[in-house]
Amino acid sequence: MSLPKIETCFSPSMLHLYDLRDSIVVIIDVFRATSTIAAALHQGAKEIIPVAQVDECIRLGSSIPNAITAGERDGKVAPGLQHGNSPLEYPREFVSGKTLVLTTTNGTRLLHMCGDAGEIITGSFLNLGAVCEYLSSQGRNVLLACASWKDRFNLEDSLFAGAVYECIGSQFEMNCDSTRAAVALYRQAKGQLYNYIQDSAHFIRLSKFNLQYDMEYCCKIDHHNVLVKYMDGKLIGSS
Amino acid sequence: MSLPKIETCFSPSMLHLYDLRDSIVVIIDVFRATSTIAAALHQGAKEIIPVAQVDECIRLGSSIPNAITAGERDGKVAPGLQHGNSPLEYPREFVSGKTLVLTTTNGTRLLHMCGDAGEIITGSFLNLGAVCEYLSSQGRNVLLACASWKDRFNLEDSLFAGAVYECIGSQFEMNCDSTRAAVALYRQAKGQLYNYIQDSAHFIRLSKFNLQYDMEYCCKIDHHNVLVKYMDGKLIGSS
Numbered sequence: 001m002s003l004p005k006i007e008t009c010f011s012p013s014m015l016h017l018y019d020l021r022d023s024i025v026v027i028i029d030v031f032r033a034t035s036t037i038a039a040a041l042h043q044g045a046k047e048i049i050p051v052a053q054v055d056e057c058i059r060l061g062s063s064i065p066n067a068i069t070a071g072e073r074d075g076k077v078a079p080g081l082q083h084g085n086s087p088l089e090y091p092r093e094f095v096s097g098k099t100l101v102l103t104t105t106n107g108t109r110l111l112h113m114c115g116d117a118g119e120i121i122t123g124s125f126l127n128l129g130a131v132c133e134y135l136s137s138q139g140r141n142v143l144l145a146c147a148s149w150k151d152r153f154n155l156e157d158s159l160f161a162g163a164v165y166e167c168i169g170s171q172f173e174m175n176c177d178s179t180r181a182a183v184a185l186y187r188q189a190k191g192q193l194y195n196y197i198q199d200s201a202h203f204i205r206l207s208k209f210n211l212q213y214d215m216e217y218c219c220k221i222d223h224h225n226v227l228v229k230y231m232d233g234k235l236i237g238s239s
Numbered sequence: 240m241s242l243p244k245i246e247t248c249f250s251p252s253m254l255h256l257y258d259l260r261d262s263i264v265v266i267i268d269v270f271r272a273t274s275t276i277a278a279a280l281h282q283g284a285k286e287i288i289p290v291a292q293v294d295e296c297i298r299l300g301s302s303i304p305n306a307i308t309a310g311e312r313d314g315k316v317a318p319g320l321q322h323g324n325s326p327l328e329y330p331r332e333f334v335s336g337k338t339l340v341l342t343t344t345n346g347t348r349l350l351h352m353c354g355d356a357g358e359i360i361t362g363s364f365l366n367l368g369a370v371c372e373y374l375s376s377q378g379r380n381v382l383l384a385c386a387s388w389k390d391r392f393n394l395e396d397s398l399f400a401g402a403v404y405e406c407i408g409s410q411f412e413m414n415c416d417s418t419r420a421a422v423a424l425y426r427q428a429k430g431q432l433y434n435y436i437q438d439s440a441h442f443i444r445l446s447k448f449n450l451q452y453d454m455e456y457c458c459k460i461d462h463h464n465v466l467v468k469y470m471d472g473k474l475i476g477s478s
Contacts, residue, residue, distance in 0.1 A: 010249060010250075010392055011249075011250075011252075011253055013250075013252050013253050013255075013256070014250055014252050014253070014390060014391070014392075016252075017252070017389070017390055017391055149416075150256070151253060151256055152253070152256055152415075152416065152417070153249055153253075153416050153417040153420065154416045155416045155419060155420060158416075158420065175440050175443060176391075176440065177391065177392050177393045177394045177397075177439055177440045177441075178391070178392045180394060180438060180439065181392065181394060181397065181420065181424055184423075184424055184427060185420055185423055185424070188423060188427075199419060200416055200419065201414050201415065201416045202416075204414060
């Protein structure tokens with residue numbers, strides 16, 4: 001019996017090269033959308049609705065009971081929204097049972113580009129284990145899709161793709177140089193992820209907003225180990 | 240005084256993210272277009288005219304005195320052409336003084352996509368030293384542009400980008416995760432490039448056409464150390 005295939009897409013601008021229809025697509029936006037999503041759902045949020053624009057976020061937030069609007073632009077809570085895009089902002093006592101309407105740029109855009117996917121889940125180091133366990137159990141083709149930064153290759157998303165391959169790669173057929181590069185980089189970074197990532201464009205950018213602790217938190221493997229599925233426009237947690 | 244900038248573009252599908260106009264763009268197609276180009280020019284070819292299509296290659300070849308038509312499709316000399324796309328096919332006694340009309344897929348396409356570039360040169364391990372020396376002397380921004388394989392990230396072109404940065408990176412300002420990844424990979428591969436590249440999609444593909452020796456040859460650093468400039472539709476060697 002042939003193994004399912006695993007591939008890595010480094011940028012949304014390369015997404016057209018891959019067949020999404022027969023695949024589980026893992027959306028990866030480590031700094032910080034998919035980390036925040038894992039944290040909020042693990043802490044008991046009912047669901048997360050990802051939207052592209054701030055005005056849509058405000059509109060939806062006011063029409064849904066018990067909703068929180070959240071999102072940042074340039075490292076600050078966007079005007080008109082209530083909360084930011086930090087995994088640390090959503091402790092259980094605050095977020096439990098609520099709907100989070102979240103606007104992010106890169107992660108949400110990629111999510112919406114993957115409408116053809118057989119299935120969509122989201123991944124971050126915070127829920128690496130849950131992602132791997134699920135992919136491993138399904139026996140389907142996998143595309144590890146990096147949200148990147150404005151379509152540019154980024155290190156942290158690629159490292160996460162490498163981490164997934166490091167964990168479960170032997171269960172897949174792989175002939176994809178992106179995956180090879182990702183796992184080679186991850187093997188360098190393993191065990192010192194936060195140190196490694198400090199020499200990256202995103203770290204340098206977010207550090208200007210004093211978000212170092214956020215990024216350190218995003219490097220904690222399995223700290224919010226929930227499986228996140230995207231269905232009918234909503235992200236739902238399941239354990 | 241601020242340093243010029245160096246960046247790496249992993250795929251032609253990301254080329255729109257970079258400003259080519261003020262940069263020297265280095266076209267990289269290690270297996271095998273830019274390796275063959277370096278070899279033929281180093282062995283005394285007068286010039287190389289890169290074209291996209293086989294029929295254009297035939298037409299140009301018959302209209303230029305002392306021309307050789309060359310190009311492969313699926314690892315074999317394309318029907319109607321005289322020679323292949325191997326750096327080994329162009330010894331001095333054969334190619335000296337001649338015009339090579341060469342059709343390749345990925346490399347030529349990228350070359351034609353870079354019409355806006357301030358300046359275009361081509362790079363391969365065979366002429367790494369000449370590329371580095373030139374970039375180093377110009378003090379201009381640099382874009383290391385990987386031809387890749389059908390727009391997909393590939394290891395060998397990325398490793399060459401990493402090699403350039405390893406040699407002359409300190410003379411540039413760099414805040415580009417692609418370059419960081421490329422140099423991290425190159426440091427793993429350094430000194431054992433041919434071994435390292437054997438676990439790559441392109442190696443696997445070209446091995447089916449028994450082109451291992453070609454690829455080993457393409458890994459020989461500075462073996463055809465000529466600077467290759469692209470001007471007025473032609474590639475010209477200068478030492």
